[in-house]
Amino acid sequence: MDLQPILQRLRDELADLQLREIEEAPGLDAAMRASRATPAIYVLPLSERGQGLDHTGDTDQIEHRLFGVLQAVDVMSPTGTPGVVDLATLRRSVKQALIGFVADDSMGEPVLFVGGELVQFEGNGRLWWSDEFGFSGYYDRSNP
Numbered sequence: 001m002d003l004q005p006i007l008q009r010l011r012d013e014l015a016d017l018q019l020r021e022i023e024e025a026p027g028l029d030a031a032m033r034a035s036r037a038t039p040a041i042y043v044l045p046l047s048e049r050g051q052g053l054d055h056t057g058d059t060d061q062i063e064h065r066l067f068g069v070l071q072a073v074d075v076m077s078p079t080g081t082p083g084v085v086d087l088a089t090l091r092r093s094v095k096q097a098l099i100g101f102v103a104d105d106s107m108g109e110p111v112l113f114v115g116g117e118l119v120q121f122e123g124n125g126r127l128w129w130s131d132e133f134g135f136s137g138y139y140d141r142s143n144p
Contacts, residue, residue: 001045013097039085042070076125104137
């Protein structure tokens with residue numbers, strides 16, 4: 001799954017939040033091991049499901065793509081500290097940047113919010129939250 005359009009959209013739209021990182025990660029464990037500073041965002045591919053089209057068969061398909069936006073924040077930072085982003089603000093900003101964004105021009109389908117959940121809350125005050133988003137794309141065997 002090509003996550004570059006998602007990453008670029010987040011980098012462009014969230015520039016004013018002064019995040020330490022907005023990066024792609026191959027998985028949850030890799031993102032959580034790599035993170036050293038907060039606030040940060042990691043975009044992870046979660047799943048792809050193909051669906052054949054009646055008029056072309058199974059070789060040209062609609063792909064339903066699911067990705068996660070893993071968000072790390074430090075909840076122990078004093079409120080009002082410049083540059084410190086709380087989880088509610090970060091989640092709202094991510095949703096604002098992604099919901100309705102067309103990540104795959106071949107389909108024109110917008111990104112939709114699927115759900116979110118707490119991943120981990122560490123004793124040092126670092127909180128990990130994952131929001132999931134989905135969109136559909138088109139796979140054409142003749143143009144991989």
